[in-house]
Amino acid sequence: MVSVSDVCNALKTYSDTEGFSESQLNSFAEAGLSFVKGRLRDDADETDPLILRTATVVAHYNFFLGTISSSDRYESYKAGDMTVRRNISKEFQIEKEVLINALCEAADILTDKGFCFIVS
Numbered sequence: 001m002v003s004v005s006d007v008c009n010a011l012k013t014y015s016d017t018e019g020f021s022e023s024q025l026n027s028f029a030e031a032g033l034s035f036v037k038g039r040l041r042d043d044a045d046e047t048d049p050l051i052l053r054t055a056t057v058v059a060h061y062n063f064f065l066g067t068i069s070s071s072d073r074y075e076s077y078k079a080g081d082m083t084v085r086r087n088i089s090k091e092f093q094i095e096k097e098v099l100i101n102a103l104c105e106a107a108d109i110l111t112d113k114g115f116c117f118i119v120s
Contacts, residue, residue: 001046002055004030010056017063028066032059044109057102064095
């Protein structure tokens with residue numbers, strides 16, 4: 001079965017996690033793995049690589065949200081005559097799309113804990 005340290009190590013491969021300690025990243029990794037484990041189907045293979053991938057994407061999404069107020073998330077930087085600005089709205093949209101895609105890819109191993117309205 002995938003461990004928190006496995007998810008944390010995968011989370012460290014994202015460039016925006018650089019400079020964060022393992023203990024800081026562990027809370028995000030634990031939350032991501034807990035999310036996936038809580039939704040695993042009874043017949044899911046515990047060694048399926050989708051578990052690690054999905055838990056890592058969920059952890060990174062939570063990391064993004066948890067660190068959005070960091071100064072490097074909203075500042076612009078000037079180097080010579082060039083200014084670099086971050087577009088947090090666009091980055092957030094990308095994070096949501098990556099999360100949705102990961103959850104869709106893992107649909108075979110996860111249960112749906114949501115609900116649906118059907119209007120006729």
